[in-house]
Amino acid sequence: xxxxxxxxxxxxxxxxxxxxxxxxxxxxxxxxxxxxxxxxxxxxxxxxxxxxxxxxxxxxxxxxxxxxxxxxxxxxxxxxxxxxxxxxxxxxxxxxxxxxxxxxxxxxxxxxxxxxxxxxxxxxxxxxxxxxxxxxxxxxxxxxxxxxxxxxxxxxxxxxxxxxxxxxxxxxxxxxxxxxxxxxxxxxxxxxxxxxxxxxxxxxxxxxxxxxxxxxxxxxxxxxxxxxxxxxxxxxxxxxxxxxxxxxxxxxxxxxxxxxxxxxxxxxxxxxxxxxxxxxxxxxxxxxxxxxxxxxxxxxxxxxxxxxxxxxxxxxxxxxxxxxxxxxxxxxxxxxxxxxxxxxxxxxxxxxxxxxxxxxxxxxxxxxxxxxxxxxxxxxxxxxxxxxxxxxxxxxxxxxxxxxx
Amino acid sequence: xxxxxxxxxxxxxxxxxxxxxxxxxxxxxxxxxxxxxxxxxxxxxxxxxxxxxxxxxxxxxxxxxxxxxxxxxxxxxxxxxxxxxxxxxxxxxxxxxxxxxxxxxxxxxxxxxxxxxxxxxxxxxxxxxxxxxxxxxxxxxxxxxxxxxxxxxxxxxxxxxxxxxxxxxxxxxxxxxxxxxxxxxxxxxxxxxxxxxxxxxxxxxxxxxxxxxxxxxxxxxxxxxxxxxxxxxxxxxxxxxxxxxxxxxxxxxxxxxxxxxxxxxxxxxxxxxxxxxxxxxxxxxxxxxxxxxxxxxxxxxxxxxxxxxxxxxxxxxxxxxxxxxxxxxxxxxxxxxxxxxxxxxxxxxxxxxxxxxxxxxxxxxxxxxxxxxxxxxxxxxxxxxxxxxxxxxxxxxxxxxxxxx
Numbered sequence: 001x002x003x004x005x006x007x008x009x010x011x012x013x014x015x016x017x018x019x020x021x022x023x024x025x026x027x028x029x030x031x032x033x034x035x036x037x038x039x040x041x042x043x044x045x046x047x048x049x050x051x052x053x054x055x056x057x058x059x060x061x062x063x064x065x066x067x068x069x070x071x072x073x074x075x076x077x078x079x080x081x082x083x084x085x086x087x088x089x090x091x092x093x094x095x096x097x098x099x100x101x102x103x104x105x106x107x108x109x110x111x112x113x114x115x116x117x118x119x120x121x122x123x124x125x126x127x128x129x130x131x132x133x134x135x136x137x138x139x140x141x142x143x144x145x146x147x148x149x150x151x152x153x154x155x156x157x158x159x160x161x162x163x164x165x166x167x168x169x170x171x172x173x174x175x176x177x178x179x180x181x182x183x184x185x186x187x188x189x190x191x192x193x194x195x196x197x198x199x200x201x202x203x204x205x206x207x208x209x210x211x212x213x214x215x216x217x218x219x220x221x222x223x224x225x226x227x228x229x230x231x232x233x234x235x236x237x238x239x240x241x242x243x244x245x246x247x248x249x250x251x252x253x254x255x256x257x258x259x260x261x262x263x264x265x266x267x268x269x270x271x272x273x274x275x276x277x278x279x280x281x282x283x284x285x286x287x288x289x290x291x292x293x294x295x296x297x298x299x300x301x302x303x304x305x306x307x308x309x310x311x312x313x314x315x316x317x318x319x320x321x322x323x324x325x326x327x328x329x330x331x332x333x334x335x336x337x338x339x340x341x342x343x344x345x346x347x348x349x350x351x352x353x354x355x356x357x358x359x360x361x362x363x364x365x366x367x368x369x370x371x372x373x374x375x376x377x378x379x380x381x382x383x384x385x386x387x388x389x390x391x392x393x394x395x396x397x398x399x400x401x402x403x404x405x
Numbered sequence: 406x407x408x409x410x411x412x413x414x415x416x417x418x419x420x421x422x423x424x425x426x427x428x429x430x431x432x433x434x435x436x437x438x439x440x441x442x443x444x445x446x447x448x449x450x451x452x453x454x455x456x457x458x459x460x461x462x463x464x465x466x467x468x469x470x471x472x473x474x475x476x477x478x479x480x481x482x483x484x485x486x487x488x489x490x491x492x493x494x495x496x497x498x499x500x501x502x503x504x505x506x507x508x509x510x511x512x513x514x515x516x517x518x519x520x521x522x523x524x525x526x527x528x529x530x531x532x533x534x535x536x537x538x539x540x541x542x543x544x545x546x547x548x549x550x551x552x553x554x555x556x557x558x559x560x561x562x563x564x565x566x567x568x569x570x571x572x573x574x575x576x577x578x579x580x581x582x583x584x585x586x587x588x589x590x591x592x593x594x595x596x597x598x599x600x601x602x603x604x605x606x607x608x609x610x611x612x613x614x615x616x617x618x619x620x621x622x623x624x625x626x627x628x629x630x631x632x633x634x635x636x637x638x639x640x641x642x643x644x645x646x647x648x649x650x651x652x653x654x655x656x657x658x659x660x661x662x663x664x665x666x667x668x669x670x671x672x673x674x675x676x677x678x679x680x681x682x683x684x685x686x687x688x689x690x691x692x693x694x695x696x697x698x699x700x701x702x703x704x705x706x707x708x709x710x711x712x713x714x715x716x717x718x719x720x721x722x723x724x725x726x727x728x729x730x731x732x733x734x735x736x737x738x739x740x741x742x743x744x745x746x747x748x749x750x751x752x753x754x755x756x757x758x759x760x761x762x763x764x765x766x767x768x769x770x771x772x773x774x775x776x777x778x779x780x781x782x783x784x785x786x787x788x789x790x791x792x793x794x795x796x797x798x799x800x801x802x803x804x805x806x807x808x809x810x
Binding site for chain 1: 406407410411414766767769770771772783784785786787788789790793794795796797798799800801805806807808809810
């Protein structure tokens with residue numbers, strides 16, 4: 001179904017939709033835990049109460065066998081094709097650092113490195129300097145390398161040797177090659193336009209000026225005496241929730257990266273406290289002002305990355321314990337899923353489909369006693385592409401007109 | 406997921422993947438066998454041992470309702486879109502006859518026919534002459550019609566009245582109409598270029614010269630006194646496994662057709678003895694030299710074509726008995742499936758999805774006690790397009806990088 005057809009069917013009403021994303025929710029049956037998954041092993045009385053009245057299924061974030069990053073994972077859930085709608089590395093990094101991006105901005109991932117006297121990169125990570133040193137050096141660059149021509153350079157320090165650079169000014173393009181040799185023993189190459197045109201050429205010129213100035217400013221700062229930059233990308237522009245779905249959308253997420261992707265979809269951003277209960281409290285507070293609530297819980301993914309079965313189970317139990325707060329708001333449609341799987345045995349994102357639950361008066365109650373990966377395998381909508389999930393949520397909310405007579 | 410995106414994610418490691426294809430594996434529940442399928446009725450202790458630790462599913466070779474030939478069936482399993490990646494009939498026939506095709510070759514299906522004195526085709530099958538006569542007549546043509554202009558005509562006799570013709574020489578095209586009236590009571594039409602251009606015109610000219618010479622040479626060979634040729638096609642060129650997937654791939658298949666399709670995918674070819682144990686022994690012998698092993702078992706399809714339930718069950722049991730040999734090699738990922746279904750009641754290829762099993766440490770153990778069509782219906786990946794199977798196998802082998810940040 002092309003997006004334009006879907007959007008032509010959207011109608012407005014007063015229903016409310018909640019999309020609760022437990023990051024990295026999906027997992028694998030664990031041989032050492034009687035072949036249960038963390039979601040299966042968790043004590044979840046509140047989920048168990050709504051499971052039989054819900055449609056269960058599994059969503060496929062990008063495609064079979066494809067392990068999504070957080071950007072494509074969320075874009076899919078938000079109803080954007082994560083293959084057609086690409087977001088550059090620099091942009092994701094800037095969003096992840098909590099930087100606001102305006103239309104026309106170009107962002108890059110950057111880091112400090114070590115050059116020898118001949119200008120050869122001898123350490124691409126500048127001896128992994130501590131974050132405090134990085135912050136101090138970024139402050140120095142902010143002072144001494146803040147503007148070239150009519151373009152402002154906005155910098156944000158990251159962890160260790162890393163930082164993010166955003167270029168803001170008229171007529172910039174994002175299709176520019178890396179100012180990074182990608183290996184040691186080589187000089188830093190000048191950035192150049194990868195697609196010819198004044199905008200990309202201007203970005204390359206500004207970046208090369210910045211790189212040169214940075215090396216001058218940092219000349220005596222051993223080991224971090226120069227900078228590298230890569231993954232240049234322009235803030236993408238695609239139609240947001242109001243335009244596409246006639247939804248006033250709120251994103252409630254403690255981590256900047258997820259607010260960043262939500263911002264690209266035109267959602268208003270809210271920063272809750274760290275617990276699921278905190279996030280649900282923000283939803284309650286904003287309940288009358290929005291039609292759609294994206295609530296993000298990070299802990300499931302972090303425990304998955306750590307290979308921590310008990311930790312992941314425990315985060316799920318914390319969500320379950322707070323769930324009555326959310327249910328008390330009586331959302332017309334509640335969807336609980338993840339942006340991808342982060343199985344504890346894999347200790348990282350994976351390609352496995354993600355369990356999903358849709359609760360609403362017309363969802364098709366599957367009658368499953370519980371919500372977990374195995375129940376979802378045989379549920380109502382097993383195999384749904386995550387980019388199509390929003391259509392199902394809109395339909396359940398009575399927000400899609402009939403197609404054809 | 407476009408192939409180019411998938412290929413951009415491929416990473417290399419030392420894992421090994423085995424794709425064991427039981428040709429025509431899928432079947433139907435049989436009313437006279439307590440509604441069991443041959444796979445279900447077979448005694449398969451070794452498959453039963455790995456089934457609970459495997460992800461089960463069903464793969465769809467081409468599309469819903471579409472019955473694939475062996476070419477599209479295997480191309481799909483190999484990760485090529487069987488609709489976009491077409492292989493001409495002549496090429497498949499030549500590969501099936503065990504002929505080697507070089508880039509630039511054009512192949513055609515051919516057969517002997519009977520002409521009356523006015524040049525009208527009176528029998529398109531030349532009275533179904535025996536294969537021995539066919540071989541004798543092909544030998545005659547090899548002697549008397551071996552070369553036209555700078556093009557060699559390479560012939561291979563087939564069954565009954567059939568043979569295969571390959572044209573090898575510079576500047577040939579494959580888009581040429583059939584030199585075959587497709588019905589009796591008509592003269593043999595001259596071949597002509599279906600897309601204008603020197604290459605197709607040259608092929609047509611050579612073919613017409615060959616056809617005329619054949620009729621002269623065969624003039625006294627009643628009833629096979631002329632030849633027909635159709636399905637002209639050039640050896641297709643598409644990127645192979647090394648280029649697409651960074652895989653050194655071995656094809657182990659007793660039948661030429663399957664080696665032929667594997668050859669198009671850039672696999673190295675090995676001819677085992679007839680039994681599954683023979684094929685597995687070749688895998689063992691070549692284990693250190695390859696990353697990917699395509700092992701083909703023909704017997705399941707042959708029994709299916711014969712409508713022989715017991716025979717199909719028995720071939721499956723033979724595979725099961727030899728399976729420990731394969732498992733002893735400790736493949737990181739083992740996939741067992743078919744290129745299509747050949748249900749015994751249908752006595753031919755069919756459109757039914759094909760049961761599939763993926764065994765590996767991150768496969769998602771479905772916990773099913775057995776591997777058969779019914780268990781696969783509710784497995785982890787029911788409904789997977791066969792062209793997407795390779796992505797899942799690569800993912801399970803840790804050979805795909807994350808998509809996006």
